[in-house]
Amino acid sequence: MIWHIAARELYDNLNSLRFALATFLLLALMLTNASVHLREHPARIQKYNDAVTFHRNHLNTAGNESLYKLAQQGIGDIFKKPSSLRFCAEGGEPFLPDSVQGGHHRWGSNWGEYSLESFWILAYPSSTPNVINVRPDVTKVDWGFIIGYVLSLIALLFTFDAISGEREQGTLRLMLANSISRHTLLTGKFLGALISVSIPLTISVLMNLFLISTSSDVHLNTEVWSRLGIICIIAFLYICLFLALGLLVSALVQRSAVSLVILLLVWVIFVVFMPNTLASIAGEYTSPKSNVGFEEHSWQLHYELRSEYRPRYIAGESLLKKLQVAGEYVIQDAEQQERLHEERLNRRISQVKRARTITRLSPVTIFQHLLESFAGTGFERHLQFLENVKEYAQQFRIFIVDTDRGAPESLHIFGMREGMSQQPVAPEAIPKFQDTLSLSKDFNTAATDLLLLVLFFLLVLSGTYLAFVRVEI
Amino acid sequence: MLITLIHRELLDNLMTFRFAATVFIMLLLVVTNTAVLIKDYERRLAAHNDAVKMHQRQLDEKKTYSAGRVYADRPPNPLSIFSLGLDKRLGNQIEVSHKYVPSLWDAYIHESDNPFMDMFASMDIVFIFEVILSLLALIFAYDALAGEYERGTLRLVLTHPVQRGHILLSKYISAMFCLLVPLLISILLSIILMTISASISLSPGDFLRIGGLILTSVMYLSIFYLIGLLISATNRRMRTALMLSMFVWGFLVLVYPNVILAVFPHVENQEVRRTSAFNQIEQMWEEFDRKRKHFLATDDFPGEDWGLELRGWGSRHAFFSDNPRTLLYTYESVMQFDGFGEEDEHKMPYAQNHFRFLGSHVTATADRTWLTRKPVLEDIFIQQANMERALLKLSPVGIYDAVAQAWAGTDLNGIRDFFETTRQYRRTVINYFTDKDVFGSRQWFSADKGAADWRSLPKFSFQRSSVEVNVKRALPEVCLLLLINLFMFLLIFLIFHRREV
Secondary structure, three states, X not given: OHHHHHHHHHHHHHOOHHHHHHHHHHHXXXXXXXXXXXXXXXXXXXXXXHHHHHHHHHHHHHHHXXXXXXXXXXXXXXXXXXXXXXXXXXXOHHHXXXXXXXXXXXXXXXXXXXXXXXXXXXXXXXXXXXXXXXXXXXXXXXXXXHHHHHHHHHHHHHHOOOOHHHHHHOXXXXXXXXXXXXXXXXXXXXXXXXXXXXXXXXXXXHHHHHHHHHOOOOOOOHHHHHHHHHHHHHHHHHHHHHHHHHHHHHHHOOOHHHHHHHHHHHHHHHHHHHHHHHHHHHHHHOOOOOOOOHHHHHHXXXXXXXHHHHHHHHHOOOHHXXXXXXXXXXXXXXXXXXXXXXXXXXXXXXXXXHHHHHHHHOHHHHHHHHHHHHHOOHHHHHHHHHHHHHHHHHHHHHHHHHHHHHOOOOOOOOOOOOOXXXXXXXXXXXXXOOOOOOHHHXXXXXXXXXXXXXXXXHHHHHHHHHXXXXXXX | OHHHHHHHHHHHHHOOHHHHHHHHHHHHHHHHHHHHHHHHHHHHHHHHHHHHHHHHHHHHHOOOOOOOOEEEEOOOOHHHHOOOOOOOOOOOEEEEEOOEOOOHHXXXXXXXXXXXXXXXXXXXXXXXHHHHHHHHHHHHHXXXXXXXXXXXXXXXHHHOOOOHHHHHHHHHHHHHHHHHHHHHHHHHHHHHHHHHOOOOOOOHHHHHHHHHHHHHHHHHHHHHHHHHHHHHHHOOOHHHHHHHHHHHHHHHHHHHHHHHHHHOOOOOOOHHHHHHHHHHHHHHHHHHHHHXXXXXXXXXXXXXXXXOOOOOEEEEEEEEEEEOOOOEEEEEEEEEEEEOOHXXXXXXXXXXXXXXXXXXXXXXXXXXXXXXXXXXXHHHHHHHHHHHHHHHOOOHHHHHHHHHHHHHOOOHHHHHHXXXXXXXXXXXXXXXXXXXXXXXXXXXXXXXXXXXXXXOOOOOOOOOXXXXXXXXXXXXXXXXXXXXXXXXXXHHHHHHHOOOO
C-alpha cells in the first residue's frame, strides 16, 4: 500500500511544472559547477606542483651549502595540497591562506667578532584576496550551494501541499475512509516526495560527475570516489530533513498557501540568514583584542631581547663564550617570534571555532561542514594542514640536531655558523613534508555534525508523525 | 469606486497571516542584524582611530624627513550598515609619499581584523529587503488575479461598472502600501538603533541618502509585485501561479546572481598589456637611474656613492622595489643620521643638493609613470568588474544592489573618492615639501641640527562625496528601475484587458 501511494505521488509530480523546473534548474547548476571546476582545477594543481618543486629545490640548495645554512633557512614555504573535490564544497578556501611560511629572513647584524643571522620561524600569512579585488561579491556555486540552498527550497516546494492540499480538495478524507492507516499514508507521501526530488538530483549529480571524471585534467582515485559516495548519502539525508519539515508544516496547517508562507519563512531564516548572522554575532562579541601594530610589537620584543643579550655578549671573556651567548640569542629570538605568531593564530582560530559552533544551529551549516570534511576543504582541513606543518617542523628540527650531533668537527652551538657543522647535507636525507589526509580522521571530525543532522531529521520526522496522527481531517 | 476597491484590497492584504508573519520575521532580522552591524561598525571605527593614532605616533618618532612615512586611513562609512558594498573589503590604509602616486591597488588593510572571519558573509539591511520583502511582494501578488479568477469573484466584480484598469490599480496601490509598512518600520528601527549608538552620527545628508534608499527599495519591491501580478494574470490556476512565482523568485534572487559570473569566466587576458606597460614603467625608472648617476658623476663632489659617502651615526639605505601585478615601481632612499664627524661636514652642501635633485626627480618620474599605469590598471581591474556588474544588472536584485551602494557611497566610486583625495593630499604634501625645501634640507637625512617638524605638515582628512554626487551616481539605475516598472505595468494592463474572465 505504501508503494501504491508513493507511486501515485510520484506520477502526480512527474507531470507537474515544479518537477520540470527543478530538473532544469539543477541540471544547469550542476553543469555550471562541473565546467567551473574543470576550468579552475588544473591551474590550482599546476600552482601547487610548482610550489612543491620550488620548495624541494630550496631545501636542497640550502642543504648543499651546509647544515648551518639548512638550519638557518628552515623548512621554507609549505603549500597546502588542493583538494580534487573542491567542486563539492568550496568551504571559504579563498579566505584561508594556502601556505605556511617557514623561513623568512628577518634580520642580520654584525656584532664585531661574529655576524648574526636570524633563524627561521613558522609564520602564518593571512589571505586577503579582497584588498585589490573590485569584482562583485558572489557565492561560489558548489554542491553545498546547489543542494544546501536551491535543492532544500525545491524540497519544500514539493511537500508544502502534500497533506494540506489533499485536505483542501477533500481527497484526504476519501483516502482515509478506506482502510489505510495514517502511518502508511505519511510514509507513502514521504517516499513519493523523496523519489520525485531524487530523480532530478541523481540525474544532475551523475551528469556532473560524468563531466568531471571523463576530463583528462582531473584525476579521481578510489578514495575520492568513496568520499563522493559519503557526500551523496549526506545529501540525501539533508534532503530528507527538508521533506519531513515540509510534511510537518503541511500536516499542521489547514491551507496550502499558509503552509507555504510558513515554510518559506522558516527556510529563509534557517538557510539564508542564520549561518552568517549567527557567525557575525559570535564573532562580534568574542573578537580578539585589537591587533593594530602587531609588527611594531614584534620588533619591540626583538629589540628588548637584543638589549638583554648584547651586554652579556660584550662582557663575554672568551670567543667561545661570546659564540654561546650569540647562539642563544638567535635561538631565543626565533622562539619568541614564533610564539608571538602562534599566539595570534590561535586567537584567530578560536574566534572562528566559536563562530562555527554557534552556526551549527542551522541545518545548512551542518550540511556544509560535513561536505567540507569529506571534500577535504575548508577550515577543519586548514587546521589539519597547520597540524601537519607543525609536526614536520618538529621533525625537521630534530633532524638538524641529530645530524649536527653526528658531525665530529661541530661545536654544537646552535644559532651560529661558527658553532655548527659546515658539512653539506644529502638531499635525500632531508625529511619530506607529507600532507596526510585520512578518511577515518575526517570521519571523526564529522561525527558530531553527522549526529546532529540525523538528530534534526529524527526530531522533525517524529514531529510529523505526531502531528499527522493527531490532526483532525 | 477606486477608493472602495483599494479599501477592500487593503483589508484583504493587511489582515492576513502571511503579512503578520513576514513582518514579524523581518523586524526580528532587521533588529538583530542592525545590532550586529552597528557593533561591527564601531569595531572598525575603533580600529581606524587606533591606526590613525599609531601612524601619527610612528611619524612623530622619526627624526628625519626621509624616514617618515605619512599614511592616509580610510574611515568606515556609517551607511555601510544599510549597504555594505566594498566598504569592508578594499584597502583602508595607504602610504602617501612623493615616490609613487597612490591608488586603490597600493592600499593595505590594517591588521586588526581576523582575516579568517571573512569566510562568513555579512548581511546588510538591503540584503534583508532583497530577500524577504521581494518574497512578500510575490506572496501578495500570486493570487491577486488568479485567486479571484478561481473563486469567481473577479467575474462578480466585473459585473459592476468597474474599469479593469481600476481593479489593477487598486490592487497595485494597496499591495505597495502594505509592503511600505514593513519597509518603513524596519528603516525607522535601524535608524533609532543607530542614533542610540554613540559612535555613529548621521548628518542631514545621510538622511537624504536614506530617503533615496527608501525610494529605490519601493521601486524594487514594485518590480517584484508586478512580476507576481504578471504571472497571476497569465495563469488561470492559483497553484501554477504560486509555483511559478516561487521558482522565479528563487532564480532571480538566489540562483542568477551567483551563477551568472561562473558562467562567464573571469579572463585575465590582459597579461600582454600588463607586461608591456610594466616594461615601459621600468624603462622610465631606468632612465631616472641614469640621470641620477649622471648627476652624481657630474657634480663637484668626487665619487659616485648615492649617499655621498656620509659615514655619520645612523643608518641609510636606498633601493628600487617593484610589483609587476599592480605595476608598482618605486625608488626609495631612507636616511636616519643622528650626527656626523668632522670629516663629513664639508660634504653637506653636496648631499643637500643631491637630495633636492632626487626629491624633485623621483616625484616627476612617479607622476610620469602614473600616466602609463592608470589606464592599464583601469583596463585590467575595473573594466572586467564593471562588465560583471552589468551582467548582474540583468536581474532586478543586481540593479537594486548597485543603486543601494551608490546611495550609501559604498560602491566602487565611493571608495575611489578616497583614493582621489589621497592623490590630492600627496600633491599638498609635495607642495609643502617644495615650499619649505624639505628635500634639500639637512633634516631630510639628519637630525643633528634639529629634527623633522611633522606638526606643521598639512593633515589628511577625507569627506564622503556630497549628496548631489550620490544622486548623480544612483540616477541612471533608478531610471532603469522606473522604466522596468512602467513597462511591466503596461504589459500587465494589456494582458489583463484582453483576457477572458
